[in-house]
Amino acid sequence: MTTRPRLEMATLSLAIALCAAELQAGIPSRPAVEISVIQASLTDGGMTIDPQLPDLARHTREQPFLRFNTFRLLDRRELPIQVGKPVVDTLVNGRALEVTLLDIIDRAGDKRFHLRAGIDEPGKQALLKLLEVTAGANDPFFVAGQAFRGGTLFLEIVVRL
């Protein structure tokens, strides 16, 4: 190999090595739990849904969503999860949402994720001591009811692969 290709190979390798960390940071490990904090409120206007919540529209005629006409995404983050290791997300109201992947179940080729969740607040009784669900990837469920700045919070929790 001549000197020039060797130099180009070295440069390429260095570039990849330098970018690897950034690439890794931008791509969450799988599976991950996505937590969206949605503020729902009832206003004088018509139905308003944050464009970042494209799947919410089909729930607006279902309880308890139909009590509200405005839905705004306040926060969204994706946290890698591993079996047995809890992850904690501090919510906009200061409470902590803890999610633990308990088990991954294979049902006829479909992966089902057995999750535990709880919502705690330092110095106070837990808002939600224990919640366990089993869900497929991209199957969201919601924990709602916390009052926040004139509205009500809906936490959308979904496993992503």
Added chain:
Amino acid sequence: MKLERDDALELMAFADGQLDGEARERAQRRLETDPLARELVAQMHDGRVKVWLEDAVDEEAHRGGADQIADAVFDRLGGAAGRDRFFVGRVGRGVAFVAALALAAGIPLVGFVRRAFLRDPAPVATQLDPRVTSLRTSSGGVELDEIDSPSHDVSVFEISGAAGELAANAPPPSSVVIWIDDKPGVP
């Protein structure tokens, strides 16, 4: 819908295999003509519903106050609060059905909203018709396994699940909203 108290108790005993002689024959005749009785016995044959009821009765025996607790449970079941609140899942519905029936018959039950109502839940797939299971291409929605919120009131709403491709005859997936009353209730 209502069963007389003695009838409901007799049917529960029949489901447990505790009847014989004339009582057993009477229960069997009842099953032949009364769809409500058949449904109650079918739900009682679900082992997890039985475990929940046995635990609930044991709990009530220690705590007392059955009338007030029974009213609160019946309200949660939608007897007064409306049709939109109910527990999801096959076992959840079974529990709710049996509990509502027993309450209507005057059999006291303890408030289970704040307690776990499932133990060792079997995967839903095992309860499905195998043909449906094998045809499922969707993820199957969200199953609520257990919930406990001792200091806050909780309601569970069933909603439509994530949209996706479904095989023919496959039931649509469902999901849940766990609604927690932000104000602490009576523990």
